[in-house]
Amino acid sequence: MALKILEACIACDACFQPCPTDSIIPDDPIYRINFETCTECKGYADAPTCVEACPVDCIVLDEAHPYHESEKEHG
Numbered sequence: 001m002a003l004k005i006l007e008a009c010i011a012c013d014a015c016f017q018p019c020p021t022d023s024i025i026p027d028d029p030i031y032r033i034n035f036e037t038c039t040e041c042k043g044y045a046d047a048p049t050c051v052e053a054c055p056v057d058c059i060v061l062d063e064a065h066p067y068h069e070s071e072k073e074h075g
């Protein structure tokens with residue numbers, strides 16, 4: 001499942017560099033996540049690095065965009 005950024009985002013840029021898949025989009029007024037490339041950091045980290053980096057806890061699971069099955073199989 002991809003993650004998404006909520007409106008509480010303060011566009012602080014803390015999540016941008018740590019993302020291993022370059023899925024963070026520095027948009028205005030708030031950042032966004034490319035749900036087509038976000039992997040929940042599977043294979044890179046035990047937990048989403050963007051969530052750990054975010055100072056306002058505004059990054060959550062994007063229920064509307066479950067990650068595709070093939071990627072789950074490869075873990």
Ligand code: SF4
Pocket residue numbers: 003018019020021022023024033037038039040041048049050051
């Ligand atoms: S969960 Fe991982 S891959 Fe997805 S946007 Fe956050 S840092 Fe990037």
Ligand code: SF4
Pocket residue numbers: 005008009010011012013014015016031053054055056057058059
């Ligand atoms: S770390 Fe959080 S507040 Fe900062 S840009 Fe990313 S989502 Fe927005």
